[in-house]
Amino acid sequence: MVSEKSNKHQANAELAKIQRANDAKKALSDYEIEAAAVRAKTERLRALRLARDAAAPKATATAARPKGKKKGKAGSLSDWLDGEAKEGRRS
Secondary structure, three states: OHHHHHHHHHHHHHHHHHHHHHHHHHHHHHHHHHHHHHHHHHHHHHHHHHHHHHHOOHHHHOOOOOOOOOOOOOOOHHHHHHHHHHOOOOO
16 A cells, blocks of 8 residues: 555655746747747847938938037035025025
């Protein structure tokens, strides 16, 4: 009886091990298929972007930058603190 139970237990353990190995192979296969699809999509999108950039006129590539406010001369911390104190703010 005891050896019969241990044989069944061992057989179940081996079956579970084989099933886990098969599941792992399937999961890895799914992962590899998905990774290949992502690489193909990335290559396609890169080719489209490069074609679009090549067809675009050069003027748009060197478009003027938007003009912003020019910053004045940077003052020192003590100048800033003095200005804050004159405006009624305390430090």
